[in-house]
Amino acid sequence: LLVVLRALADPERAIGVVAALEGLFFGVSPADLWDASRRGIAFSITRPPLDDEDASARALAQLHEWWLYSQRHPADVLLERILDDSGLLLHAAALPLGEARAGALLHLVESLRADSILGGNGLPDAMARLESVLGADAADSPLRPGRSDAVRVMNLHKAKGLEAEVVMLAAPVDRTVFEPVVHVTRGETGKATGGLLITHRNDSTTRVLAHPPHWAVTQADEAKFAEAEAARLLYVAATRAKRELWVSQCEKQLTDRVKCDDSIWRPLAPVLEEYASPRELRINVAPGRKVVARSAASLAQASDEAAERMRVAATSSLRFVTVTRETKGDEGEQWVGEPTSTERGQGKAWGRAVHRALEAMGRGRTGTSLQSFVRAVAADEELDADQAEALYPLIARTAASPAWLALRATGAPSVELAVMRAESADGITSIMEGVIDAAMLGPDGWRVVDWKTDDVGEEIWSERVDRYARQVGEYARLLTALTGQPATGEVERIV
Structure with a gap:
């Protein structure tokens, strides 16, 4: 611990950094250090390597994280962080005389916390305190003070x-x-x-x-x-x-x-x-080494079975996915008809502004109230002057469209309706979630409308509409599965 603190206090001193890498915390071998040096890795805590391909790089990254933490927090908080990240406290407690060892570490943290009240909260103070604790000829600090069933070992x-x-x-x-x-x-x-x-x-x-x-x-x-x-x-x-x-x-x-x-x-x-009354200690003979009675074939089979259990345990049994991503397919796929630099449409801010205005209209805003809200949305989304001027007329045209009138025919539609459903297949549970632009439950079931603001050419739109249709179809399927009512969906383009 003292070696690590010295390295953090002087992060550019290569000898101190290497000593920390070779110590108990990381255990980097000389061969790994030599390999890291040949690859051009600098043994500096302030400039960690960009990759974490080997033990040296990963250890330097951890030291860099602790060094940054030491710049913003006092020594006692830093020491607690190091004990948590490294598992040193648990390691000390698991060793012989573990309670005394772990208690000494906690005593050190408490000493640093007391010193910080008086202003001694830097790395030099932590090192000085640790050196004084190591050099002091004092009784150990138990991990659980006040225990009556503990045995203390000392010289x-x-x-x-x-007394005892x-x-x-x-x-x-x-x-x-x-x-x-x-x-x-x-x-x-x-x-x-x-x-x-x-x-x-x-x-x-x-x-x-x-x-x-x-x-x-x-x-x-x-x-x-x-x-x-x-x-x-x-x-x-x-x-x-x-x-x-x-x-x-x-x-x-x-x-x-x-x-x-x-x-x-x-x-x-x-x-x-x-x-005195003499007592003779009973000598317990140490047990001999256990003999493996299994064959090599059974051991190989057990190893394969353990590997399979680890594979199953490492396989995710729960996944979260959105309707948009599920209908898009491979995350890395680029959709056919992706707009070129000269045909990108109005942009994401425009789409968000349109949907926010439609949501307000669906929740009952009309007239001057809706106009004021649309102006506020345009300012919040930082639309340019032309887009801000065109936003309210677009919403007004949408309010007069057959799709909107059909939604309003049987009452107030549900807008920005969040849906979620768990579905299991092949031992994996998928949580499907999405947000429907507008939906209305009528005598014939659900009517789902998905508004699209793609201001692109007809050729590109015709290629995109199939994907959008799959998306709104998935929304309809989710509503049917959740409510038991039939559902149909349609894509409405508003430009």
């Missing part, structure tokens, strides 16, 4: 000042005592001076090269100090328990004798023999 130095109902002194490994090679003289004023022993080891022989004057005396003093320090740590260990203290001991069965416990807890042996 003797971290146990200072803490039950304490176990574990790891009864043999002590290895080394002669001191460093001596420190601690004065009353707090000033310390010292010396060290310089040696050279050759195979099994160690030769002294240099040492301070009177080294034998100072070495003996340092050994006494180390022994006293060990006694102080043993006192700390033995006084942490409120109710029960468990001390582990290990006796080794040698060929000719039993070797007594020689761990750091050995000085407690006399007290344990007099006051």
Whole structure:
């Protein structure tokens, strides 16, 4: 995490960026880095590669995203984003001592949030806080504070000042005592001076090269100090328990004798023999490796079946499609009669304006109210002066057309009628949706009208009208399926 933060703080420093790419977050191999370098990819976070063909490019893109995020958000918010995107918190929680590891990460976020209140909310502050947490000799921060069923594992130095109902002194490994090679003289004023022993080891022989004057005396003093320090740590260990203290001991069965416990807890042996109750740990033999009893053919079949299940799971079982796209067919298809640069019609804004005006007329606007609305629509769609002037006369002609009069004959028509229906075929459910320009339910069923504003030549219009007929026919089919009433459709061209 610290390596990634350093890379984000100095995004143009290639060495830091490469270190982040090779680290735990991305795990890019040296071979991938070499390949990326040969392809001309710059190891810069501010200028990510345009493609994401390999691991290096994808990792640089992710770092670039975090870097942009760091420019707009404080360090604690950035750290939460990194933990979410990378899954580091879950990874830490899944490791041995996972609660302590994950708790330390959350403690870091909370520390940064507290610092941000005082103004320390940048990447340098985050790195300084992380370095202080890594270097601090403090107790771990549990993921779920206050738990009574948790076991905390720590060394003797971290146990200072803490207490628990039950304490176990574990790891009864043999002590290895080394002669001191460093001596420190601690004065009353707090000033310390010292010396060290310089040696050279050759195979099994160690030769002294240099040492301070009177080294034998100072070495003996340092050994006494180390022994006293060990006694102080043993006192700390033995006084942490409120109710029960468990001390582990290990006796080794040698060929000719039993070797007594020689761990750091050995000085407690006399007290344990007099006051403690011995408990012998049960040794659980580790299970052996499982043997695969299946044949190669059955394993191959299982692999094929798993691949098929993955294929089925990856196949979409639900699709959304509009009537317009469904009747158009292939999304990449260009319709026959696509207008040329000199015959494009009035444009999309004109079509939207016409449909909005027709909708207002269908909902009951007439006279000056309709005229005012049409002027507002023309301004909103930013029509030019000629189009704005022609819009209301077009709507007036449409109101007098046989198609509109037929719709109005049996009452007020439904305009801009949204329809949607789910249909299943071959195990896939399709949600078909669309918006009908105008529809009216009469004695003989539904009458559907689809207005078209294509201001193009007759040859192109004759080629387009077949597609439009399929579209309005699909609207009619949906209405019939939804209401149970028959429906017919027609295309009305208004220019």
